Amino acid sequence: MHLATHFHQAPAHLRLLIVMRAVAIVAMATVYLCFDCFLDIHVPFAAVGGVLGFYALLDVATLLRLRNPAPIGSREMLGQIVADVAILTALLYLTGGARNPLALYYLLLVLYSSAALPPRFAWLLAGASVVCYVALHFFHIALPLPDSEVVRGRFDSFTHVLLYAFIAALIAWFGIKLSALQLLQREQRRAEAEKNARERYLVGLAALSAGAAHELSTPLSTISVVVNDLRESGSPPPDWKESIEMLWTQVQLCRRSLSELAGAAGVEQLGQLRSVRANELIAQVAARLRALRPALPLKLALQLDDDLALQSDHTLGQALMNFLNNAADASPSSVELRATQDALNPLRLVIEVLDRGPGIAPELRQKLGKDVVTTKAAGHGAGILIAQAAIERLGGSVAISERRSGGTCVRIELAGFRLDSESRRAAMR
16 A cells, blocks of 8 residues: 555544654754854754754654554554654754743644643653753753844844744644544534434334334234134134124224334434333333233232333333233233332332243343344344343343243333422323
């Protein structure tokens, strides 16, 4: 790959360092030439040229480093900028020490390090720069200034102009970089928000679909049994009216489930959170399961404060229904739904779905909630995964474990809050 391609693919802060060094080398060489040509101040060009040449080699070496695919870590970047400080210190030592206006380059290095390094390394480099600057007040080779007051005046004027130009360029550079950084951060936040919104919608739609599939499976199974009995009978059975009525009821259940799915699957509906009383939410889920599975002996235990509420959407109820339907499939004769408040944190809702089924097979225990898992011949195995994702999207957690006396326990924890008087009136509407 061409070196220019490596350069454009390198991290932005490293590209900036390479360019900044090149500009600094040219600017320093120009300043020393101005000293010699216009101010009659003769610096040791052999030594200064050697230091600037070494600086140029370091810049070229950094450019060639980009060919190496290994990542550039914070410690390597710290070493790079420490080398800049060391070279600048050597250069200033040869040319007047801290009085040299080029000492302001320390500030640029400190400013650069604050953006390119972690805070602890940036403070370390700032401290090193201060130490070097203070040391240069006492240890340096003085500039050979002529005794002429005119030359000294020119030197002071040149120094002031150079300081002003440097500070103006520094402020402009910092403002441009800060604006670009803020723009980049805004773009990143907007992209992240759009990504989260898409993920919320997809998870919500998947949760609704999984819940609807569970709800449709029961009436469709009943319809299949009744229709098969009617097909196998040679003539209409005496209770054919009851069978037709059964079919009609199950069809209405299917229509209701599909209607609720269609109504809740909109982008606005899935992304909109609302405050709902915890006890009402659990009671509605229990009532829905009883209507769907009238033969299921569901035991409901609610021990919740009346003003405990949750931030919820349609997917939470569907996720709970998913766990309840799984429990009912595994244990048709015993399913319990418990809702309590955490003893240590009363604002945390704890929901438990318990059954007396065969439990969790050892080979599936580690996969629950992490991979597609099913023990049903006609199942796709995504229900638990989708339900857990929907709950985690709302800030909750899911833990699935075996019961000591046999069966499975699904423990769901969700953060709640207290309804104030205004919110209570709104929730009751």
